[in-house]
Amino acid sequence: xxxxxxxxxxxxxxxxxxxxxxxxxxxxxxxxxxxxxxxxxxxxxxxxxxxxxxxxxxxxxxxxxxxxxxxxxxxxxxxxxxxxxxxxxxxxxxxxxxxxxxxxxxxxxxxxxxxxxxxxxxxxxxxxxxxxxxxxxxxxxxxxxxxxxxxxxxxxxxxxxxxxxxxxxxxxxxxxxxxxxxxxxxxxxxxxxxxxxxxxxxxxxxxxxxxxxxxxxxxxxxxxxxxxxxxxxxxxxxxxxxxxxxxxxxxxxxxxxxxxxxxxxxxxxxxxxxxxxxxxxxxxxxxxxxxxxxxxxxxxxxxxxxxxxxxxxxxxxxxxxxxxxxxxxxxxxxxxxxxxxxxxxxxxxxxxxxxxxxxxxxxxxxxxxxxxxxxxxxxxxxxxxxxxxxxxxxxxxxxxxxxxxxxxxxxxxxxxxxxxxxxxxxxxxxxxxxxxxxxxxxxxxxxxxxxxxxxxxxxxxxxxxxxxxxxxxxxxxxxxxxxxxxxxxxxxxxxxxxxxxxxxxxxxxxxxxxxxxxxxxxxxxxxxxxxxxxxxxxxxxxxxxxxxxxxxxxxxxxxxxxxxxxxxxxxxxxxxxxxxxxxxxxxxxxxxxxxxxxxxxxxxxxxxxxxxxxxxxxxxxxxxxxxxxxxxxxxxxxxxxxxxxxxxxxxxxxxxxxxxxxxxxxxxxxxxxxxxxxxxxxxxxxxxxxxxxxxxxxxxxxxxxxxxxxxxxxxxxxxxxxxxxxxxxxxxxxxxxxxxxxxxxxxxxxxxxxxxxxxxxxxxxxxxxxxxxxxxxxxxxxxxxxxxxxxxxxxxxxxxxxxxxxxxxxxxxxxxxxxxxxxxxxxxxxxxxxxxxxxxxxxxxxxxxxxxxxxxxxxxxxxxxxxxxxxxxxxxxxxxxxxxxxxxxxxx
Numbered sequence: 001x002x003x004x005x006x007x008x009x010x011x012x013x014x015x016x017x018x019x020x021x022x023x024x025x026x027x028x029x030x031x032x033x034x035x036x037x038x039x040x041x042x043x044x045x046x047x048x049x050x051x052x053x054x055x056x057x058x059x060x061x062x063x064x065x066x067x068x069x070x071x072x073x074x075x076x077x078x079x080x081x082x083x084x085x086x087x088x089x090x091x092x093x094x095x096x097x098x099x100x101x102x103x104x105x106x107x108x109x110x111x112x113x114x115x116x117x118x119x120x121x122x123x124x125x126x127x128x129x130x131x132x133x134x135x136x137x138x139x140x141x142x143x144x145x146x147x148x149x150x151x152x153x154x155x156x157x158x159x160x161x162x163x164x165x166x167x168x169x170x171x172x173x174x175x176x177x178x179x180x181x182x183x184x185x186x187x188x189x190x191x192x193x194x195x196x197x198x199x200x201x202x203x204x205x206x207x208x209x210x211x212x213x214x215x216x217x218x219x220x221x222x223x224x225x226x227x228x229x230x231x232x233x234x235x236x237x238x239x240x241x242x243x244x245x246x247x248x249x250x251x252x253x254x255x256x257x258x259x260x261x262x263x264x265x266x267x268x269x270x271x272x273x274x275x276x277x278x279x280x281x282x283x284x285x286x287x288x289x290x291x292x293x294x295x296x297x298x299x300x301x302x303x304x305x306x307x308x309x310x311x312x313x314x315x316x317x318x319x320x321x322x323x324x325x326x327x328x329x330x331x332x333x334x335x336x337x338x339x340x341x342x343x344x345x346x347x348x349x350x351x352x353x354x355x356x357x358x359x360x361x362x363x364x365x366x367x368x369x370x371x372x373x374x375x376x377x378x379x380x381x382x383x384x385x386x387x388x389x390x391x392x393x394x395x396x397x398x399x400x401x402x403x404x405x406x407x408x409x410x411x412x413x414x415x416x417x418x419x420x421x422x423x424x425x426x427x428x429x430x431x432x433x434x435x436x437x438x439x440x441x442x443x444x445x446x447x448x449x450x451x452x453x454x455x456x457x458x459x460x461x462x463x464x465x466x467x468x469x470x471x472x473x474x475x476x477x478x479x480x481x482x483x484x485x486x487x488x489x490x491x492x493x494x495x496x497x498x499x500x501x502x503x504x505x506x507x508x509x510x511x512x513x514x515x516x517x518x519x520x521x522x523x524x525x526x527x528x529x530x531x532x533x534x535x536x537x538x539x540x541x542x543x544x545x546x547x548x549x550x551x552x553x554x555x556x557x558x559x560x561x562x563x564x565x566x567x568x569x570x571x572x573x574x575x576x577x578x579x580x581x582x583x584x585x586x587x588x589x590x591x592x593x594x595x596x597x598x599x600x601x602x603x604x605x606x607x608x609x610x611x612x613x614x615x616x617x618x619x620x621x622x623x624x625x626x627x628x629x630x631x632x633x634x635x636x637x638x639x640x641x642x643x644x645x646x647x648x649x650x651x652x653x654x655x656x657x658x659x660x661x662x663x664x665x666x667x668x669x670x671x672x673x674x675x676x677x678x679x680x681x682x683x684x685x686x687x688x689x690x691x692x693x694x695x696x697x698x699x700x701x702x703x704x705x706x707x708x709x710x711x712x713x714x715x716x717x718x719x720x721x722x723x724x725x726x727x728x729x730x731x732x733x734x735x736x737x738x739x740x741x742x743x744x745x746x747x748x749x750x751x752x753x754x755x756x757x758x759x760x761x762x763x764x765x766x767x768x769x770x771x772x773x774x775x776x777x778x779x780x781x782x783x784x785x786x787x788x789x790x791x792x793x794x795x796x797x798x799x800x801x802x803x804x805x806x807x808x809x810x811x812x813x814x815x816x817x818x819x820x821x822x823x824x825x826x827x828x829x830x831x832x833x834x835x836x837x838x839x840x841x842x843x844x845x846x847x848x849x850x851x852x853x854x855x856x857x858x859x860x861x862x863x864x865x866x867x868x869x870x871x872x873x874x875x876x877x878x879x880x881x882x883x884x885x886x887x888x889x890x891x892x
Contacts, residue, residue: 005814006194006202008096009128010139010184012072013042015146016063016094018085019076020046020054027076027100029055030148031136035074038145038152043068063092072096074136074146079103082132083117090125097122098146099131105190106133115192122193134189135165140182141208147187156181157210158289159203161196163188163217171282180286183208195220197228198814204232211289214240215282222604222717226274227785233275233457234779237292237450240278241285242267266601269625270717273634275457277450279442287439288446291408291432300377301448302328303441304370305351307382308358308389312414313351316380316437323445327351334373341365356386360393367398371405377448378408380440385418395422399429408432408447410440458744458783461631462721463674463713468503470668472675475501479678479703487536488680488702492581495699498676499684502668506696507586511579515561521582522557528585531560532698533568537575539700544571550585557582586688586697590654592647593686594662596669597623600680600704604717606673610666612644613686629720630670635663648689655691662687665694677715680704710850711787719787725845731832735796737805739841742791744783746804749795751778753804758827764862765824781809788812790845794825794834805829808838810846810854818853819846823865835868843872847892855889 019028046054049061104115136147140155162168165187203209219225307313347353354362370379402409412434413419426433434440496506512518522529533546541547545567548560595613611623624641648657681702726740791809795802806825825835858865869888879885
């Protein structure tokens with residue numbers, strides 16, 4: 001692994017422990033003892049001004065007394081001493097610190113001030129911090145145990161990152177007996193400086209980490225969290241437990257870590273979108289990791305159950321249905337095969353009950369048939385020990401099958417003594433096995449969720465849906481008009497005008513200021529009509545008596561006008577009324593009442609909701625949630641996640657609803673969220689959908705001022721595909737070229753481009769000899785996160801097929817101000833100005849993100865590139881570490 005900037009934290013060559021002590025059971029004594037006993041492979045220094053020796057090693061009064069470099073310090077001294085310690089570490093050149101001490105931001109005003117002072121000092125010297133108030137950090141493979149955990153950890157391939165130190169100790173204790181090993185254990189504590197995002201970045205590049213498990217209480221920076229999760233989940237399974245699922249739990253979590261806890265379904269939607277699996281319990285965390293590490297690859301959620309007892313099969317089926325899994329329908333060919341190999345009175349369906357006297361041959365044939373059925377995505381085999389059962393032989397038969405099939409095969413050998421040898425065989429073969437059916441079903445649900453979420457990870461929607469361009473400027477003017485009047489809630493007329501600007505069909509509405517005007521408008525629109533109070537001050541009009549429906553004639557309209565005014569005077573005497581809005585009653589016999597909403601989550605920002613609409617929306621509680629931006633694939637997923645989705649098909653005597661119209665409205669709402677950062681909340685309720693299309697009958701919009709940002713999508717947790725960076729260019733010979741940000745589906749394009757480069761060009765770009773990109777490199781180059789990096793490719797059409805001619809990319813450095821670039825063009829494109837055009841476009845993109853500098857490394861014999869850098873005004877100097885490399889940089 002190349003040198004990562006967090007190396008001093010994860011792979012230090014020397015460690016000093018402040019507060020190292022001989023006092024039994026003190027934190028300093030346990031930390032230093034752990035470092036000694038774990039066999040740390042670097043230099044170890046105890047710092048204690050009161051002792052000349054600690055636990056048999058020479059002690060130092062201060063870090064200044066240590067005449068050698070120290071890469072990592074562990075601090076276990078009272079909180080008021082910590083800022084001074086960090087100052088002395090900065091002077092000594094220390095680059096990382098683990099602060100175990102508590103008593104900072106979680107301890108009130110004084111603690112917050114101490115934490116501020118601590119952070120400012122660390123920042124001044126470039127020291128990165130884990131903690132405060134944490135258990136510490138472990139890297140078993142190098143003997144680093146900088147924790148106050150009583151005990152050590154086995155070496156393995158799982159990284160565990162937790163916001164709770166107490167939970168870390170419990171898991172480490174549990175893992176010892178379960179033979180679970182770790183590549184890293186990181187207790188984040190208050191995560192004042194180094195956050196989840198940076199830890200994940202390190203673990204992705206760590207070759208010893210195969211999967212990443214996380215325990216989360218709350219998140220400070222949603223964009224960096226989502227960005228890092230996305231980057232990690234592209235390469236390694238990431239599984240997490242998030243507490244605070246219910247209001248009481250959220251309150252406890254908030255007081256514990258002072259982090260924001262978002263609505264639970266929003267959190268679910270967020271992590272699913274970046275390819276991560278969320279589980280509910282610690283046991284599930286490890287069993288899901290184990291199952292994923294076995295290489296099982298489900299592509300759906302259709303489950304087959306093979307059992308030698310009816311009861312356990314029913315238990316598994318019940319649990320599967322609770323979790324929304326599909327009990328697979330076996331194909332005719334599978335049924336025929338099973339008829340030939342099972343006794344006549346087998347269950348003839350799924351669950352496949354192979355009868356109590358089943359031995360290994362029946363298990364083999366039944367499970368084999370299910371694994372090879374195209375209607376099945378995974379199998380759970382259950383065995384209960386009965387008189388003729390042979391648990392070990394059956395287990396060995398299934399281990400053999402599992403080795404030759406990619407679909408998940410999970411086993412549940414129930415009982416204890418009679419199945420002990422079989423369980424041992426499963427363990428030795430590294431096959432996931434369970435004692436009861438329900439946990440096995442849970443793990444299959446997690447496996448299928450993982451691969452569903454991996455598909456979501458590949459979605460990279462742009463901010464606009466590619467339909468007719470919305471009138472964004474008009475929409476912004478409507479919002480600005482309300483803001484100038486110091487209003488946050490738009491009127492119904494303004495809300496509908498906003499929807500119209502994004503081409504969402506709305507019910508025609510007109511305002512009347514007298515009973516006679518109301519009558520004229522009603523006659524013009526045609527009876528029956530609906531009448532609603534028009535007031536900036538009234539949000540829920542029905543509750544105030546401000547809505548009357550199904551008015552069929554002139555008399556009813558006149559009376560309604562007065563009736564609404566009287567209701568408002570009585571119920572909302574201080575509200576300012578600006579007339580009564582009138583619209584046609586929407587008569588759609590096949591109309592379904594739906595609701596589309598936008599809400600602003602305190603952690604993840606804008607969120608789009610969809611579900612059943614109408615007046616009983618709160619009671620129905622039918623809502624699915626998605627994080628914008630959306631595309632067709634994500635919109636279909638969102639709709640399918642609701643109960644109302646079943647009613648959109650042909651239902652009783654109602655024709656099927658126009659799904660394309662509904663999808664279009666959802667895509668338009670996604671556009672609104674992307675392009676209108678001041679949009680805080682929106683309800684389209686009801687949206688009436690029938691076979692002919694969709695119509696927004698009512699809408700309510702809330703706006704809120706936010707500070708303008710250089711990043712036009714700073715308000716969103718997921719950065720949209722940056723369509724604004726697409727540009728057209730032409731070579732001198734008339735060849736038309738499109739320069740655009742890279743997309744996941746460009747993998748083949750990129751691979752062919754690299755294959756076509758000369759050996760010299762490959763060497764200049766990658767600084768080593770390589771023939772083609774590995775699968776991992778392709779993923780890294782094409783599935784990028786636009787909030788932290790940009791890759792612009794130049795493409796042209798040759799025989800109706802896109803061909804890549806060049807690429808330029810930058811990645812933002814951890815300091816957030818500088819970036820590192822790379823550029824390469826096809827050999828037949830050199831000298832045509834394409835390299836310069838790509839670099840200029842890339843520098844503009846970096847500038848628009850608010851970056852200050854762009855830098856890179858060029859081999860000193862790459863003369864064309866050095867000339868280009870010179871033309872663009874870059875500074876250059878030979879690298880001190882490697883004289884064959886020239887470091888180039890430019891201010892933006």
